[in-house]
Structure formats: C-alpha cells, structure tokens
Amino acid sequence: MDQRKNDSFVPSITQLEDFLTEHDSNVVWLLVATILSCGWIIYLTYYNSRNIGLILTLVLNRLYKHGYIHIGSFSFSVLSGKVMVREIYYITEDMSIRIQDGFIIFRWWKMYNPKQKQHDPKAETRLYIMVNDFEFHVYNRSELYGQLQELFGLDPTIIPAKKEDEKAEINGRQRTHSNLESVKVKTESQDPSSSWRSLIPVIKVNVSTGRLAFGNHYQPQTLCINFDDAFLTYTTKPPSSHLDQFMHIVKGKLENVRVMLVPSPRYVGLQNDEPPRLMGEGFVVMQSNDVDIYYYMDEPDVYSSVKIQEQFSCTFHYKVLKHLCI
Numbered sequence: 541m542d543q544r545k546n547d548s549f550v551p552s553i554t555q556l557e558d559f560l561t562e563h564d565s566n567v568v569w570l571l572v573a574t575i576l577s578c579g580w581i582i583y584l585t586y587y588n589s590r591n592i593g594l595i596l597t598l599v600l601n602r603l604y605k606h607g608y609i610h611i612g613s614f615s616f617s618v619l620s621g622k623v624m625v626r627e628i629y630y631i632t633e634d635m636s637i638r639i640q641d642g643f644i645i646f647r648w649w650k651m652y653n654p655k656q657k658q659h660d661p662k663a664e665t666r667l668y669i670m671v672n673d674f675e676f677h678v679y680n681r682s683e684l685y686g687q688l689q690e691l692f693g694l695d696p697t698i699i700p701a702k703k704e705d706e707k708a709e710i711n712g713r714q715r716t717h718s719n720l721e722s723v724k725v726k727t728e729s730q731d732p733s734s735s736w737r738s739l740i741p742v743i744k745v746n747v748s749t750g751r752l753a754f755g756n757h758y759q760p761q762t763l764c765i766n767f768d769d770a771f772l773t774y775t776t777k778p779p780s781s782h783l784d785q786f787m788h789i790v791k792g793k794l795e796n797v798r799v800m801l802v803p804s805p806r807y808v809g810l811q812n813d814e815p816p817r818l819m820g821e822g823f824v825v826m827q828s829n830d831v832d833i834y835y836y837m838d839e840p841d842v843y844s845s846v847k848i849q850e851q852f853s854c855t856f857h858y859k860v861l862k863h864l865c866i
Contacts, residue, residue, distance in 0.1 A: 608630075609629070610631075612628070613625065613627065622643055625639070627639075628642075635679065644667070644668070645669075647666045670746050677753040678754050680756060744771075744774075748770075759807065760803065761801040762801070764798075764801075773791050777836075785839045785841050792832075797828050798827045
C-alpha cells in the first residue's frame, strides 16, 4: 500500500512541502501565486473589457462636448484583427444611436496591392462590421431651428451655446474661400495608394434587428422602421461630375421590413386624427419580406462644396426676404 502511494502520479502534501523546502520555498508562496494567477485570469475574462470601456467613455466625453458617448465594454484581438464592443450609446440634443453589441474585423493578413483600382467593387473585403440590436432615433432638429431664429432676428433660445461655434465655422469658411480663390479645381489625387479607399475598397456590414424612429413626445405618432436583418455593402465609384471627388455606393438587402406609426409614449396632447387600426405595436403603413437598397451620393470637392453652400445660402435668404416683402 505504501509503495502504491509513493508511485502515485499526484504528489502528496508532505512530498510537495519537502520539495519546496529543498528549493528554498514553501506552500504559502505557492498558494499566493495560485490565487493571484486565478484572480488575474478572472479579471482578464470578465472585468478588463468593462474597465477599458469605462476609461474610453471618460476620455471621449472629456474631448467631445456636443453629446454623450457611452461604451459598456471594449476588447480587441491583434491576432484575429477583431474589435468587440458592447452597449454603445451616442446621444445628442437631436438624435440618439444605440447598439447592443457588435464587432469589427479588419483582415490585415490580406495582401495589399497598391496598383489595384480604387473603385473596384470586386476587390478584397478587408473590413467587416457586425452589429446586433441597432437603434437610430431622430427627435429634434435644433440646429435648423437655431438658424431660423437667427435669420428672423429672434432671441437664441434653442442651444445658444452653439452660436459661437457657428460664427467660428462661418469665419473658417470665409478664410477657406479666400484661400481657394487662387487655386484651380483639382480632381482626385493622382496617387491611388494615398487614399484609404485603396486599402479598404469594400466594406461589408451586417445588422441584426434594427430600428429607425422619427418623432418625439410632442407628436401623437412616431414613425418607426423595423427590420430583422440587413446585409449592406459599401464601396466607391468615379464621380459623375469632374468637380466631385468620388461617389458613395451602398447596396444591400433588408428582411422583414415594417413601417409603422406608433403612439408616442409621453404624448399628453389631444388625439385629433387616430389611425384606422392598431395591430401589435402600432399601425402598419407598409410591410415587406425583402427590400433591396441602392443608394449613391457624390462626395463634393472642397472648392465645389464652398461654392454650393454659398449659392444655397444666397438662394435661401432671397426666397425668405421675398416672402416677407410679399
């Protein structure tokens, strides 16, 4: 029996203590090292990503003053090129964006060819984005109301703090315009490798369970667009005009789309015109199993954007003054 105990694979406490004593150690330090190792593993597994998210939340809110940013947890893996986030909130006075969780995969191991075409939709997809429970809510347009107050000479009661920022932006546009008057209109850079679009020509986005909402508690109904899955692909193409830089292209497919009018939860006004019927969450305006999306928009050059903004501003002021005179 004693021989079997001595031949056992797992050493006894006495043997372990003799071994540690022979090597100038003891059981206490072994237990301390074991407990610290277990605690460190538990911290890395459950709490490290949350602490990093808390630090990022504090830093971003200290740097960004026009809204609130919240990151519940943040973790990344260099080997797989994955960045994982959870409980992302971006809230301003006009809109809010909420994401339950998601991850971003950057395939850095893909071979980079600087001679490839920037506007090739069949190029390698190095960036993949996955989002779960996406919510986008627009409930105000304070910047537009502030511009109307300033135009009609009223007291700036809506976000008066942004008035100085708008003046600084106008002065910056004037300085930019004065600097660009002596510069010729240029197209896109001649070196294709100098643009980020040559490194990431195609971006694929997968959204699981999304919702778009437009309305607030001052309106009896809120317009909601719900969908189960969205598969989107973003790429760029040459612009339709030589004054622009490039064209944004978004193609995708939505599944189980529903457009509804939902009663606003905190609305206290009178309900003058009620919807004909309420089914589930609200009155269904449109419903479809599959919806294809094709969206394109030209990215203006700096010089052309300044000219367009000036023309739009002059036209808008002219129409308003003409209406007031009539």
